[in-house]
Amino acid sequence: MSGIGLGKAQATDCSPAKLSKEHRRMLEEESGISTEVVAGRGYYTAERRDELPGVFSGRQRRRGLVIPVLSPSGIMGYRLRPDKPINPKRKYEQPIGVPNALDVHPFNFERVRDVSADLWIVEGEKKADSLASRGECAIAITGVWNWCVPGTNGTELLPCWDHVALQGRNVYVAFDSDVLTNANIQLALTRLVVLLEDRVTRGVQVVYLPEVYGG
Numbered sequence: 483m484s485g486i487g488l489g490k491a492q493a494t495d496c497s498p499a500k501l502s503k504e505h506r507r508m509l510e511e512e513s514g515i516s517t518e519v520v521a522g523r524g525y526y527t528a529e530r531r532d533e534l535p536g537v538f539s540g541r542q543r544r545r546g547l548v549i550p551v552l553s554p555s556g557i558m559g560y561r562l563r564p565d566k567p568i569n570p571k572r573k574y575e576q577p578i579g580v581p582n583a584l585d586v587h588p589f590n591f592e593r594v595r596d597v598s599a600d601l602w603i604v605e606g607e608k609k610a611d612s613l614a615s616r617g618e619c620a621i622a623i624t625g626v627w628n629w630c631v632p633g634t635n636g637t638e639l640l641p642c643w644d645h646v647a648l649q650g651r652n653v654y655v656a657f658d659s660d661v662l663t664n665a666n667i668q669l670a671l672t673r674l675v676v677l678l679e680d681r682v683t684r685g686v687q688v689v690y691l692p693e694v695y696g697g
Contacts, residue, residue: 516615537577554645636673
């Protein structure tokens with residue numbers, strides 16, 4: 483399982499202001515993320531290898547959409563969505579050797595500590611940012627098992643959950659639609675809900691998304 487590229491990452495001189503038309507369309511039109519939320523996260527297009535953060539190395543260094551990520555604990559890092567993936571089955575690249583962590587949009591960094599705000603847990607930064615664009619507070623996980631400590635088989639939450647206020651809060655978990663047909667994803671969802679319910683006095687609600695033709 484891959485992490486989200488967090489850690490005390492190497493400094494970079496990249497310019498986060500640059501975003502290609504293709505990437506802006508992907509974010510704003512296809513994913514429904516507002517211009518303000520796109521700018522607030524700092525998405526940018528890396529046209530050349532030297533525009534990538536230093537945490538990416540080797541074959542990972544290729545043109546694509548750079549996604550700054552922020553853990554609820556305050557640690558920052560990056561993920562990359564290459565225009566031409568190294569592995570067609572893997573859309574995103576994470577720096578090798580960096581631990582898993584949750585992600586929250588900077589606009590919601592303080593709200594994850596506010597139990598009066600409903601909390602959504604979804605797969606991927608784009609889905610979380612689409613919710614943020616609609617005024618919701620959302621946490622992104624980068625894989626259905628990437629909310630737990632590796633090697634625990636879903637029996638121990640990542641340490642950064644300690645920076646998320648859960649007791650007395652409304653929490654909604656919305657995995658992608660393939661949870662309805664994939665037993666491994668169903669197991670991951672079940673174990674996440676069980677652990678969260680130990681901390682959430684109001685209970686955890688699971689939201690099932692309908693399958694859409696073409697994904």
